[in-house]
Amino acid sequence: MNMAADQEMNRSMKRDEEHAFAREQFLQLLRHKQIHTVYQPIVSLKDGIIAGYEALTRVPEDSGFESPVRLFEYAEKEGLIYPLDRLARETAIRNSLAMGGRELLFINIPAASLQDPQFAAGKTIELLRDRGLKPEHVVFEITERSSIHDFAAAKQVLEHYRSQGYRIAIDDAGAGYSSLQAIAELHPDFIKVDRSLVQDIHLHKTKEYMMETFVAFAGKLHIEVIAEGIECEEELLFLTRMGVHYGQGYLLGKPGTEKADVAPGLIQQIVQQRKLHDYAGSAWAIEDLTTPIQKFDRKTLISEVANYFKKNGQAAGAAVVSDEVPVGLIMRERLFQQLAGQYGFSLFWNRTIDQVMDDGPLIVDEHMPVETVSQLATSRDTNLYDLVLITSDGRLAGAASIRSILEYITNARMETAKVASPLTGLPGNLQIHRELNKRLQENKRFSAIYADLDYFKWFNDRYGFQKGDQLIQYTADVIQQAIVVCGRPFDFVGHIGGDDFIALTSTDMPEKLCVEVIRRFDEGVRMFYEDEDWSYVEDRSGNRVATSGVTLSLSLLVCENASPVTLEEISQASARLKKRSKSQSGSVYVSARIGLPAKEDGEPVGSAYPNSSSS
Structure with missing residues (x-):
């Protein structure tokens, strides 16, 4: 013890x-x-x-x-x-x-x-x-x-x-x-x-x-x-x-x-x-609103800038540059307020403009979407209505006013609302045709991915129209999210109607994008079945088909644009691809190329690539 x-x-x-x-x-x-x-x-x-x-x-x-x-x-x-x-x-x-x-x-x-x-x-x-x-x-x-x-x-x-x-x-x-x-x-x-x-x-x-x-x-x-x-x-x-x-x-x-x-x-x-x-998914870039703006070297005298504003009464502001790269902004009203203050004239008249400029203006690349620029501009704590400076390859290209940006967005949204799908908010057929025509005129390689739900009628009949609408909205979200991960700037997603969608992409690897769309769709679609497990569905004729539920068929059409391609050719080729993809079980994509050089062109040649994760 x-x-x-x-x-x-x-x-x-x-x-x-x-x-x-x-x-x-x-x-x-x-x-x-x-x-x-x-x-x-x-x-x-x-x-x-x-x-x-x-x-x-x-x-x-x-x-x-x-x-x-x-x-x-x-x-x-x-x-x-x-x-x-x-x-x-x-x-x-x-x-x-x-x-x-x-x-x-x-x-x-x-x-x-x-x-x-x-x-x-x-x-x-x-x-x-x-x-x-x-x-x-x-x-x-x-x-x-x-x-x-x-x-x-x-x-x-x-x-x-x-x-x-x-x-x-x-x-x-x-x-x-x-x-x-x-x-x-x-x-x-x-x-x-x-x-x-x-x-x-x-x-x-x-x-x-x-x-x-x-x-x-x-x-x-x-x-x-x-x-x-x-x-x-x-x-x-x-x-x-x-x-x-x-x-x-x-x-x-x-x-x-x-x-x-x-x-x-x-x-x-x-x-x-x-x-x-x-x-991603943006159709309008700020370059569409770019207007010329007067520029001054950062060591220009304030007196020279003030005289410019006096002679040009409509000029709201001017850019300050160093070797053509924007480094500041001087707004007309703010400069005259400083000069009008006590001793302002004698203090500033012979100084250089970089001593009074705004050295932190909003500077954006010409390819930035207008909506993104609007969000950046309106989130500023100060100088809310200052001009936005726009660059091309880092050099000054021009400027845009807040008024022009907001008017552009308002008009664009009104136009979109007229023709967009009321269910998904995605652009409808009018804008889809415009986007296709624009890409064909650019003569650059792009891919069109047509997406179509399989056995959607069975799902609608089994779970009701409200659930059906939710599944369509889910599909739209899946395609847009996959574009963000695997797509390129200015890729486009449209809602053709019903359960049909289209994505237009300039990515060099559209197959990877298709795989990502299918993966995301298959991972989330089961949540719509209300904990029910399905080993079969019914086709439009009421015949039982062995499958685990709704699947997604993708038709990938790569437009090489090495030779002329028309909208009619795209429509016909995509219809053939859709028929092939719908004939296979599970979520799959099939692909073909058109617009090949004349000596290679003819009937599009493609291959089916079933999604390896589908059952």
Whole structure:
């Protein structure tokens, strides 16, 4: 008995010694400021430019704490999180790689630190001033090491910081309930999606759907999404096509103490894949609204610009360029307001225009859809009615006014409403014919994919017209989503009528697009059967056909346009393909080519490619 007591006493003394040793190591680390910071780049998935850096705390190898996570866990357990967090924040700012401009510095803040009485004491601003930074350059990233217990108090602290210009990010979104609650309660500016949802997202549909949900609701709340833990190109390109705003991970840049550079090849792929997302399904580009605009070199005197506006009373603004690349905008009224102020004339008349121009105007590529430009323009907090500058290959092409953009969208929507399908909202036959004619006139290769539901009459009779309408809407969504993933900018989806659709695409791999449409359709169609399993359906004559339910037949017609092709030829060829695809079981696509060089042309030659996943 005494021996057991002695052993327990020895173990207790050993624990006390270990605890005292760990505490002394921790306090020594604080006293001597032995932690250091590395910085990992956060990259825009719009243009591949580094948007900022996340500051990551590191500890010496001989500190007794094997990782920063263990260090912060120990500090929180021992009630020492406040001084550790303050030291980490000071170190992050003091050695920051973000030097102002448009780069942001993301600083991790444990949720528990929001209760620190010294957290809002103004120390951070002093550190920033010493480093030449401003609050608008800093994003406080609330980490989920511990849950926020008092959201009211946390909101009060964060509002104090927001009022000074700081922004807020919620880390580890999707990794637990508390992060989702934090999003709802704190209304952050950024959501950082946990790497567990990012890893192999291109291989897992559940992760894809969850990310789509994050992007969709973040867009409604004007929150930007950052995907963490990107380690392979497939993940990066998939996330870019989905519309995720920013990416972070070893593929884009490892944590370090020097400025990072994104590989030029990755930047090029990001830009290309982003266009697939931004321009998918769009018929109208901003280039249609481009009008000439006066341009001045950035070192032009303000007096010269003012005299131009005096002589040209209808000119609302002028572009400021450097080697033909737009770098700013000067609006007529704003310039004259500055000159009309006290001493304005004497202060500004002989200065250069780059000292008073707006150096952050809205600049868009000529191929950007008008609706996307409208959304960007109307979401601006200031200068809402300023001109939009338009570029072609990076050089100034002209400008468009907000009025012209809104009028164009209104007229286009009215025209679309007249001829669009009332069920799906997709363009109808009039616009389909226009789009086909336009592509034939361009003499460029494109593909037409005709989609038709099999046994839709059986489904309608069995489940009713309301369910039938829902299945048609689902099919329209499937085709549009597949276009975003596998299509190209300005691809087109139309509703011919009933359960017939058409997609026009310029992708080099239309077969891959067909496979994606079929995969998405087959994965989701079973939800319409109300938990019933079907081994047969009935055809239009009432005969039983062995199949698991409604399937999708695709007819892929590749128009090479190496020789003239007419709408009638497309119609006849697609009818033959449709007959072939409908004769096969399961969801399939069949393909053929027309418009081949004269010596090859003749009866279209094609092959049937049944979907390998169909039953």
